[in-house]
Amino acid sequence: MKPVLQKSFDKQLFLDNVKRHLTSTYATTQEHATKRSWYLAMSRALSELTTLDLLETEQDEHILQAKSVNYLSLEFLIGRLTGNNLLNMGIIEMIREAMSELGQDLSDLLEEERDPSLGNGGLGRLAACFMDSLAAQEFPAVGYGLHYEYGLFKQSFSEGHQQEAPDAWCGVEGYPWEVARPELAQEIGFYGHVKTEQVNGREVRRWIPGMTVKGMPWDIPVVGYKSNTVYPLRLWECQAIAPFSLESFNNGNYFEAQHALIDAGNITKVLYPNDNHEKGKTLRLMQQYFHSAASIRDIIRRHELAGHAIEDLPKFETIQLNDTHPAIAIPELMRILLDEKGMNWSEAWKISSQTFAYTNHTLLPEALETWDEALILRLLPRHMEIIYDINHRFLQEVRTQWPGDVTKQQKLSIIQEGFHRMVRMANLCVVGSYAVNGVAAMHSELVKRDLFPEFHELYPDRLLNVTNGITPRRWLQYCNPDLSDLITSKIGDSWPVALDELSALKALADDSDFQHEFMAVKKANKVRLAEWVKEHLDIELNTDAIFDVQIKRLHEYKRQHLNLLHILSLYYRLTENPQFEMAPRVFIFAAKAAPGYYLAKEIIYAINMIAEKINHDPKVNEKLKIVFIPDYRVSMAEIIIPATDVSEQISTAGKEASGTGNMKMALNGALTIGTMDGANVEIREEVGDENIYIFGLEVDDVEKLKASGYNPYDYYNADPLLKASLDLLLGDTFTPGHPGKLRTIYESLLDGGDPYLVLADFASYVEAQSKVDQQYRDQTGWAKKAILNTALVGKFSSDRSIRDYVDNIWKLKQVKR
Numbered sequence: 001m002k003p004v005l006q007k008s009f010d011k012q013l014f015l016d017n018v019k020r021h022l023t024s025t026y027a028t029t030q031e032h033a034t035k036r037s038w039y040l041a042m043s044r045a046l047s048e049l050t051t052l053d054l055l056e057t058e059q060d061e062h063i064l065q066a067k068s069v070n071y072l073s074l075e076f077l078i079g080r081l082t083g084n085n086l087l088n089m090g091i092i093e094m095i096r097e098a099m100s101e102l103g104q105d106l107s108d109l110l111e112e113e114r115d116p117s118l119g120n121g122g123l124g125r126l127a128a129c130f131m132d133s134l135a136a137q138e139f140p141a142v143g144y145g146l147h148y149e150y151g152l153f154k155q156s157f158s159e160g161h162q163q164e165a166p167d168a169w170c171g172v173e174g175y176p177w178e179v180a181r182p183e184l185a186q187e188i189g190f191y192g193h194v195k196t197e198q199v200n201g202r203e204v205r206r207w208i209p210g211m212t213v214k215g216m217p218w219d220i221p222v223v224g225y226k227s228n229t230v231y232p233l234r235l236w237e238c239q240a241i242a243p244f245s246l247e248s249f250n251n252g253n254y255f256e257a258q259h260a261l262i263d264a265g266n267i268t269k270v271l272y273p274n275d276n277h278e279k280g281k282t283l284r285l286m287q288q289y290f291h292s293a294a295s296i297r298d299i300i301r302r303h304e305l306a307g308h309a310i311e312d313l314p315k316f317e318t319i320q321l322n323d324t325h326p327a328i329a330i331p332e333l334m335r336i337l338l339d340e341k342g343m344n345w346s347e348a349w350k351i352s353s354q355t356f357a358y359t360n361h362t363l364l365p366e367a368l369e370t371w372d373e374a375l376i377l378r379l380l381p382r383h384m385e386i387i388y389d390i391n392h393r394f395l396q397e398v399r400t401q402w403p404g405d406v407t408k409q410q411k412l413s414i415i416q417e418g419f420h421r422m423v424r425m426a427n428l429c430v431v432g433s434y435a436v437n438g439v440a441a442m443h444s445e446l447v448k449r450d451l452f453p454e455f456h457e458l459y460p461d462r463l464l465n466v467t468n469g470i471t472p473r474r475w476l477q478y479c480n481p482d483l484s485d486l487i488t489s490k491i492g493d494s495w496p497v498a499l500d501e502l503s504a505l506k507a508l509a510d511d512s513d514f515q516h517e518f519m520a521v522k523k524a525n526k527v528r529l530a531e532w533v534k535e536h537l538d539i540e541l542n543t544d545a546i547f548d549v550q551i552k553r554l555h556e557y558k559r560q561h562l563n564l565l566h567i568l569s570l571y572y573r574l575t576e577n578p579q580f581e582m583a584p585r586v587f588i589f590a591a592k593a594a595p596g597y598y599l600a601k602e603i604i605y606a607i608n609m610i611a612e613k614i615n616h617d618p619k620v621n622e623k624l625k626i627v628f629i630p631d632y633r634v635s636m637a638e639i640i641i642p643a644t645d646v647s648e649q650i651s652t653a654g655k656e657a658s659g660t661g662n663m664k665m666a667l668n669g670a671l672t673i674g675t676m677d678g679a680n681v682e683i684r685e686e687v688g689d690e691n692i693y694i695f696g697l698e699v700d701d702v703e704k705l706k707a708s709g710y711n712p713y714d715y716y717n718a719d720p721l722l723k724a725s726l727d728l729l730l731g732d733t734f735t736p737g738h739p740g741k742l743r744t745i746y747e748s749l750l751d752g753g754d755p756y757l758v759l760a761d762f763a764s765y766v767e768a769q770s771k772v773d774q775q776y777r778d779q780t781g782w783a784k785k786a787i788l789n790t791a792l793v794g795k796f797s798s799d800r801s802i803r804d805y806v807d808n809i810w811k812l813k814q815v816k817r
């Protein structure tokens with residue numbers, strides 16, 4: 001760790017640069033500049049510093065001669081960069097002082113930045129945390145993603161219903177942290193046909209695309225914590241280069257060419273807003289291929305520029321596929337090796353299958369990607385041939401392993417037979433990778449046991465676990481400066497790069513002074529959140545109440561409606577019995593629903609309508625408040641997480657691959673109420689059973705219950721509190737004058753069969769919640785548990801995740817600059 005920047009920082013030069021950008025880049029004067037112009041000019045001046053380091057890192061001979069990881073992801077949910085980069089550069093206070101000389105308050109300026117929302121949720125945020133940890137630990141890396149013009153939609157509410165608006169994250173002025181790299185642009189083909197050519201007496205297949213587009217890279221600097229290492233996050237933007245292919249035009253395929261023209265401008269227009277649900281749309285496949293092809297070509301360009309032979313690709317480059325979304329990169333690399341580099345199949349396959357590794361993020365069947373064979377054949381005819389070839393050779397292996405077992409062949413085949421033949425991208429990834437990992441211990445076990453048992457038998461060393469993590473720089477040091485300072489005052493300042501050191505706080509868990517300081521920080525963070533809520537939503541919050549938080553994408557399997565049923569049960573008990581004892585609670589939700597996910601939107605509507613009623617009902621609103629914070633995004637999480645007392649992680653067991661919000665909240669001293677699912681299992685292992693509230697069915701119970709014929713009515717009829725809570729959805733209690741408007745949820749849970757076992761877990765959840773309530777009323781005991789949560793979750797640093805990848809999968813060496 002060399003805080004070199006800190007030493008070489010030249011304040012006067014920096015101030016001159018800010019002023020220069022203010023006038024030449026943003027065309028304004030110091031007298032007339034808005035806060036936004038000041039923020040832009042400041043960030044541009046800062047990004048010049050990191051661009052220099054980026055270029056130096058890129059040309060560093062030690063890095064060129066070392067092995068790198070290429071992290072391919074359709075999503076990078078990076079959040080605001082300016083504040084976090086200042087922290088990583090170690091110059092926050094210097095810049096604060098410098099900007100104050102210009103009459104500007106740094107914190108105000110930082111609020112001007114819009115979040116680049118280039119991801120849906122967990123998977124995209126994980127990619128961002130991983131880039132931070134790679135740079136912090138100086139493992140050579142490049143992140144490859146897409147430069148969407150519109151990120152994840154902006155959410156607002158109209159009469160309780162979710163409204164979506166486009167998110168033009170770059171603004172009209174452009175994003176100050178990115179730099180265009182036109183010299184690194186790539187041409188990418190689509191459609192067309194394949195022909196056979198003779199090259200040196202050998203038959204070679206050659207793809208003649210029917211349309212070509214340009215991939216323009218934009219680099220965003222990933223700044224290593226207190227080092228000069230800056231790796232690129234390279235985001236590809238699609239631009240049209242020709243109105244249509246002359247060849248298609250001459251072949252008479254005029255309409256196909258026209259159609260292509262329309263698609264070209266659209267390819268990177270917008271991020272698909274589905275999370276854990278695949279929809280087989282042509283444009284999505286075009287995005288995926290565009291991303292893969294541009295990235296693969298850039299990787300080979302870098303490899304050859306460093307003077308390496310293509311045969312040595314796996315020695316210098318590894319390619320991590322963030323879920324199956326970039327899976328088409330596998331046949332793309334094969335195509336280049338076979339058709340452009342003239343290799344034979346076994347040479348090419350050896351290289352390709354030693355280069356790729358794949359991370360699985362889901363077991364949900366509806367989220368496993370399959371693509372219509374006919375679509376791939378039309379869009380990428382040569383890739384489809386290569387997929388057939390991969391499958392053909394793979395099925396021979398299957399036949400050798402299980403002679404005569406047709407069922408095995410059908411199950412493992414990359415091609416799913418049937419009326420519409422489909423390509424199973426997960427199977428392609430397992431066959432084409434040297435390592436496959438799940439994202440939490442339990443998830444990885446289920447990947448082996450339920451998702452890919454035959455693959456596990458066939459390739460016993462291929463399936464691994466790497467438990468997810470979060471960057472402690474953004475998710476503690478940056479977002480919770482008071483807690484950070486308190487921790488540093490007790491255990492020194494190396495915990496941000498060695499999070500296990502937090503365990504030293506264990507010794508202070510019973511220390512009454514420390515407990516008071518710790519809880520005072522929590523209180524201040526709750527006040528900060530309450531002020532935000534008052535200012536933006538005009539809701540008054542009692543900051544002595546329990547802040548009970550569920551913030552994540554809206555999904556049935558995440559069971560926001562279980563949380564809601566608990567709230568209804570409290571409301572019911574309070575209205576029935578005004579003496580009902582409970583610590584006051586503020587329930588905080590934030591969640592976006594995929595625009596096409598009807599039930600998810602109904603759940604948002606229900607939460608909003610119930611909030612409206614309860615928050616204005618004097619019979620209960622001293623005890624109960626509900627806040628649905630609109631437009632959940634990284635910068636909002638940075639305010640909510642430090643203020644959280646209770647972290648809701650209540651997915652049906654076996655459904656949440658890992659979760660990472662659970663880690664962020666525990667690290668900031670929240671107590672988890674959660675199921676035995678995903679990384680909750682490992683959080684419990686770390687913090688101990690007495691410091692977490694585990695409830696509900698476990699994976700095996702879920703299976704047994706489903707197998708025995710689960711009937712939600714059994715629970716409804718047997719549990720009066722459950723029945724009363726659910727029945728509240730039927731009348732017009734929460735939709736005055738409009739009875740039945742919340743019926744959809746009621747019906748999905750009863751006649752709909754309750755696929756995620758909300759009713760089965762209700763009683764156990766309510767019981768766990770009452771333990772939470774009891775505990776909160778003993779503040780000393782609560783403080784101890786909160787401290788122990790912070791102290792004992794060091795494992796969940798993404799630095800550790802990256803070291804696991806490095807040691808067990810990528811085999812990289814650090815290159816210190």
Ligand code: 26Q
Nearest residue numbers: 122123275276278279361439656657658659660
């Ligand atoms: C696929 C095809 C077409 C359109 C969209 C998609 C798509 C997009 C995003 C499918 C899935 C996603 C995102 C999945 C995701 O975020 N999964 C989460 O990954 C986290 C990081 O590993 C885990 O912590 C969560 O448990 C998991 O749900």
